[in-house]
Amino acid sequence: MPEPLLSARAVTVRFGGLVACDGVDLELQPGDLVGLIGPNGAGKTTFFHALSGVLAPDAGRLFVGGVDLTGRPAHVFARHGVARTFQTPRVFREMSAFDNVRFGWEFAGRRRAHDTFDSPRAILGFLGLEEVAAVPAGALTPARQRLLEIGMALAARPRVLLLDEVAAGLTQAELEASAALIRRVRDELGVAVLWIEHAVRVLMNHVERVAVLHQGRKIADGDPSAVARDPAVVEAYLGEEGEPERRAA
Amino acid sequence: MSARTCLAAALAAFLALAALPWLASDFLLSLALSCLMYVGLATSWAMFSGATQYLSLATAAFFGIGAYVTAWGYATLGYALAVPLGGLAAALFAAFVGAAVLHLRGAYFAVLTFGLGELVRHAITYFEKSYARTVGRVIADPPGSETVYLAVLAIAAVAVATAAGVRASRFGLALAGIGADEARAQTLGVNTRATKISGFALAAFFAGAMGAAVAVRWTYIEPASVFNPFIGFQTVLIAMVGGAHTLVGPVASAVVFSILTELLRLQFPYAYLIALGLLLIVLVLYLPRGIASLFENRAGRRAHA
Numbered sequence: 001m002p003e004p005l006l007s008a009r010a011v012t013v014r015f016g017g018l019v020a021c022d023g024v025d026l027e028l029q030p031g032d033l034v035g036l037i038g039p040n041g042a043g044k045t046t047f048f049h050a051l052s053g054v055l056a057p058d059a060g061r062l063f064v065g066g067v068d069l070t071g072r073p074a075h076v077f078a079r080h081g082v083a084r085t086f087q088t089p090r091v092f093r094e095m096s097a098f099d100n101v102r103f104g105w106e107f108a109g110r111r112r113a114h115d116t117f118d119s120p121r122a123i124l125g126f127l128g129l130e131e132v133a134a135v136p137a138g139a140l141t142p143a144r145q146r147l148l149e150i151g152m153a154l155a156a157r158p159r160v161l162l163l164d165e166v167a168a169g170l171t172q173a174e175l176e177a178s179a180a181l182i183r184r185v186r187d188e189l190g191v192a193v194l195w196i197e198h199a200v201r202v203l204m205n206h207v208e209r210v211a212v213l214h215q216g217r218k219i220a221d222g223d224p225s226a227v228a229r230d231p232a233v234v235e236a237y238l239g240e241e242g243e244p245e246r247r248a249a
Numbered sequence: 250m251s252a253r254t255c256l257a258a259a260l261a262a263f264l265a266l267a268a269l270p271w272l273a274s275d276f277l278l279s280l281a282l283s284c285l286m287y288v289g290l291a292t293s294w295a296m297f298s299g300a301t302q303y304l305s306l307a308t309a310a311f312f313g314i315g316a317y318v319t320a321w322g323y324a325t326l327g328y329a330l331a332v333p334l335g336g337l338a339a340a341l342f343a344a345f346v347g348a349a350v351l352h353l354r355g356a357y358f359a360v361l362t363f364g365l366g367e368l369v370r371h372a373i374t375y376f377e378k379s380y381a382r383t384v385g386r387v388i389a390d391p392p393g394s395e396t397v398y399l400a401v402l403a404i405a406a407v408a409v410a411t412a413a414g415v416r417a418s419r420f421g422l423a424l425a426g427i428g429a430d431e432a433r434a435q436t437l438g439v440n441t442r443a444t445k446i447s448g449f450a451l452a453a454f455f456a457g458a459m460g461a462a463v464a465v466r467w468t469y470i471e472p473a474s475v476f477n478p479f480i481g482f483q484t485v486l487i488a489m490v491g492g493a494h495t496l497v498g499p500v501a502s503a504v505v506f507s508i509l510t511e512l513l514r515l516q517f518p519y520a521y522l523i524a525l526g527l528l529l530i531v532l533v534l535y536l537p538r539g540i541a542s543l544f545e546n547r548a549g550r551r552a553h554a
Contacts, residue, residue, distance in 0.1 A: 052436055078438035092429040103426055106419050108438025156437055 003066045005030050005192050006051065006082070006160050011060035013046050020046040022216035023060065028160055032192045033183070035203045035224070038213035039236055044196045045087060047213065048162050051194070052084045053077035065159065078108035081159030087168070089145040093138030097129055097148055100137050104155030116189050123151045127181070143174050147181070154185070160192040161185060167199040175199060179206045204228065212236065263406055270395035280511050282398050286459055287503035289405035290480070291488040292496075293455035296412040297448040298485075299493030300424035303354065307346075307362035309481035310369050311339035311453040315460030316475035317373060320386040323465065328392045332400055332461045339457020342369075344450040351445045363478070370476035377472070385471030392465055400462040408455040413496055415451075424448050456484075483510075486525070490532055492541025502540065 006028040013021040020043045028034060038044050049055035051062065053074035061070045064080040083104070092100050101120040117123050124130050127147045132140060137148055146166055153161055166178045179202055186193050197203040204210065204224045212220040212227060214236040220227045227233055269281055290308060298305045315335030322331045350361050377383050391397075415421040423444045426434030435441045464470055483506070491502025513521040536542060 054432060054436060073440075073442070074432070074435040075438050075440045078436055084436055086433070090430050090433045092426060092433070094429065095425070099422075103422060103434070104437045106422055107434075152437060 004028060004063070005032075005065060006194070007063040008047075008051060009061045009063070011047065011050050011057045011062065013043075013050055013055055014058050019216050021050060021057070021213075024213065024216070024218050026194075026211060026218065026221070028192050028194060030159070030192055031186065031190060032194075032209065033186045033207050034192075034194050035207035035210040036194055036196045036213065037200050037203065037210060041215075042213040042236075043216040044213055045164055048084060048164050048196065051077075051162055052082055075107070078156055081108075081157070082162065083108065083153035083156045083158035083160070084162035085146070085149040085153055085164055085166070087164045089142065089149045091137035091140075091145050091148050091152070094136055096134050097124065097137055097140065097151075098133040100148055101151045101155045104152040108156030108158075117154070120155055123154050126154070127151050142169050146170075146178070150181070150185070154189070154191070158191055160194065163193060163195045163197075165196055165198055167197055167202060175202055179203075182206065259409070263402075266402055267399065270398055275394070278394060278398055280508065282394075282401050282463075283511060284504045284507040285398075285401045285405040286463060287484065287487055287507050288500050289401070289408040289455055289459050290484040291491065291499035291503045292405070292412050293408045293452045294484050295488040295491075295493040295495075295499045296408075296415055297424070297452035299488060299495075299499075300421065300428050301445065301448065302428040303351070303445070303449075304359040304485070305362045305449070305452070306359050306478075306481050306485065307343070307365045307453070308456050308484045309476055309478050310362070310366035311343060311456035312460035312480055313366065313369060313373075313472070313476035314339045314342055315457035315462075316464035316470060318457070319461045319464040320388070320470040320475075323388055323391075328396065328400070328465065332404070332458050335461025335464075336404075336454040336458030339460070340450040340454040342457075343453030344446055347446040347449040348442075351442070351449065363481070366476050366478060366481060370472045373476075374472045385469050388465050388468050388470065391468060394466075397462060397466060401459065404455060404458050404462055409496070409500060411451070411455075416496060420444065420447075486529055488539075490528070490539055492539025492545075494538065495541040495545075498539050498541035 004027040006026075008024060008026045010023040010025060011021055012019065012023055022043075024043075024047055036044055036047070046055065050057045053069065053072055053076060056071045061068060063069065064077065064082055067080060069077055069080060092103065095103070098120060101123050105120045117126065121130070121133065124133050127150065129144060129147060129151065132144065137145060140148060150163070163182065166182065167175045170178060182193055182195060183206060185191050195203060195207065207224060209222060210224045210227050211218055212233050219232045219236060220230045266281065266285070270278060273281065290312070294305065294308055297303065315338065318335035318338050319331045322334060326334065346365060350358065353361060415424070423434065423439045426437070426439055427441055427444060431441055460475065464475060467474060487502045487506050488499040490506070491500070492498030510521070532539070
């Protein structure tokens with residue numbers, strides 16, 4: 001077993017009396033494409049905040065490439081190769097699309113060589129955003145802002161990419177295109193991906209492993225078709241719009 | 250304008266200004282000095298606060314610290330040493346304070362930095378009264394007005410050059426990222442804490458050096474006059490009116506404001522302040538990104554068309 005790329009051990013995050021993440025374990029190996037699902041309020045985004053250093057966990061430990069980064073600020077996570085997107089795209093609205101990508105290019109992981117891209121412009125090309133390079137990011141369509149955010153993250157030369165809801169607000173066609181892009185990120189760039197998605201069906205079709213959070217706890221982690229049949233998962237999703245079993249069928 | 254013509258224009262302006270002591274009257278020289286003082290203050294303020302959106306009201310504190318370095322050190326160190334030391338003292342103070350308060354944002358940061366000026370003013374007043382048994386300090390044998398003018402010109406020029414360099418640099422990109430979305434910048438690898446502290450200290454250096462340079466003009470230095478909140482407010486106002494996110498905005502606005510101040514303050518002291526207040530209100534309501542944004546919109550529309 002190689003050294004895990006990303007390892008969360010019993011991560012717990014509390015907000016006052018609320019336990020948003022309750023002893024969550026998760027490991028990612030290089031080249032993994034893993035989904036993270038769960039009903040609303042399951043603690044997915046909070047877990048992402050912990051994994052990227054945005055929030056320090058109250059208990060548990062976080063390792064990136066075998067290095068203990070627990071409690072370190074977010075830029076240290078970025079420099080160790082953890083890049084992320086946000087649920088609502090957080091681009092630098094007044095900077096051009098190019099400068100947004102250049103931002104990631106300049107700061108995180110300057111010491112890691114990029115195998116695939118030799119410039120921020122090449123990343124815009126990979127995403128099909130070349131023609132809007134000079135446009136302020138805030139003037140782009142929401143779908144393009146999401147793509148741009150992935151570009152900012154890719155420019156930071158990540159070893160693991162955390163995607164928080166790529167599909168929200170996208171049309172079916174855009175959704176499939178995004179899913180295909182995420183596969184390319186893993187296949188062509190060799191970046192491990194952990195992907196939160198509310199559109200569970202699309203996610204299940206593309207990932208090789210899926211972890212399920214429910215009320216802050218991890219209740220399942222494994223092959224998507226097995227997870228979709230897991231009684232605990234079905235129970236958690238009962239009454240939820242995104243019930244995996246029915247949607248995956 | 251291309252970068253080369255900009256540079257040539259800046260160089261020509263600098264040379265013309267450097268020749269001014271031999272060409273202009275005393276009144277004009279003093280007017281130019283006050284323009285340049287605010288060019289330096291507003292440019293350095295905008296370099297940090299305009300980019301990061303951390304509204305600092307600490308300019309008066311940095312300026313006063315610089316002035317007091319001159320008050321204490323002029324006789325022993327000489328002018329040439331007192332000025333950079335004044336800047337250094339202000340920068341050190343800013344780094345120290347910044348480490349403590351730069352996690353605060355918005356109104357909290359503004360109020361705290363305003364309080365800094367008052368804190369330092371009272372601390373120095375107390376120190377002088379208790380230990381030095383004096384209220385103010387007399388500057389004996391001050392340098393000539395040409396020397397002071399050239400020092401102020403040099404500080405302003407270095408401030409503008411530094412601001413231009415910062416804007417083009419990685420450091421400037423990090424400052425702008427902090428202003429746009431601090432947490433996002435951090436997740437993209439920016440050490441936001443170190444960046445903010447260095448930016449704050451760099452801006453403070455120029456305010457401190459400016460205070461140290463112009464302090465000798467007063468001959469008598471006391472806390473109430475050098476820790477003057479008006480200097481801090483005027484700096485913020487000038488930068489915001491001009492467009493704090495631009496390089497040219499604060500420079501142009503500093504020149505216009507200083508001339509207006511000199512011409513109007515003596516004749517209509519109250520009307521002038523009222524007009525200033527009204528202008529600020531109108532600008533914040535209708536032109537929050539300063540007068541420079543008028544030109545930007547036009548240029549932007551042309552680019553999109």
